Amino acid sequence: EVKLVPFDGRFKRYEREYSALGFPKYEYVFFGDSWMDFWRNHGNVDPSLYGPEFADDAAGISAVNVGVGGTKFSDWYDERLDDLVLKFNAEKFVINLGFNDIHSGQTVDFVEAECKRVVNKILSYNKNAEIYLCSLTHCTAYVPYWEKENELNDRMKKLADENPNVNYLKTGELFTDENGKPFTAHTTNKVPFIMVDEATRGNVTLHPGALCDI
Secondary structure, three states: OOOOOOOOHHHHHHHHHHHHHOOOOOOOEHHHHHHHHHHOOOOOOOOOOOOOOOHOOOOOOOOOOOOOOOHHHHHHHHHHHOOOHHHHOOOOEEOOOOHHHHOOOOOOOOOHHHHHHHHHHHHHHHHOEEEEOOOOOOOOHHHHHHHHHHHHHHHHHHHHEEEEEEEEEHHHHHHEOOOOOEEOOOOOOOOOOOOOOOOHOOOOOOOOOHHOOO
């Protein structure tokens, strides 16, 4: 019987890649979900849509990004931290996790506990480590989750307030307006719209709306 371990292939690939390099020392380790993963490598996506990749943004900084899209705090369990994240002998750790946790149905209490586990694991390795927790960013397609996301953000901020080694980064707040509501306008540019449907050819009327309506 073959037991599939979620994301094991991605983690093992990172381990092989950096083991071959002797796990070089970095000052910063960035890790987490797709925010980090796609920042590391946009793949075939038009770079004008997402800006520079990590290597360009981090030019001149001693930093490595080992993001794995889709992961939760609970996927970064102690063995994976030992075998990958902590092997870089870094002093500073930037973490973007929590979104997939909440959206997979995990409770805020459980996610908070897993967040604290990751933080404590890093501090057990280096009591002077600086840890940066990125706040969750709301997605306009998932309004029902906003309340829990806000609650988790509040708890991560509280963790940072109570621990001098932990910092709360208001990354999610960059995408909110002056009232704390998420921006719903993705662009001010004209957006091409192509519809392929023989039944409605020539009979399509577009009404004012937003991209999220499509």
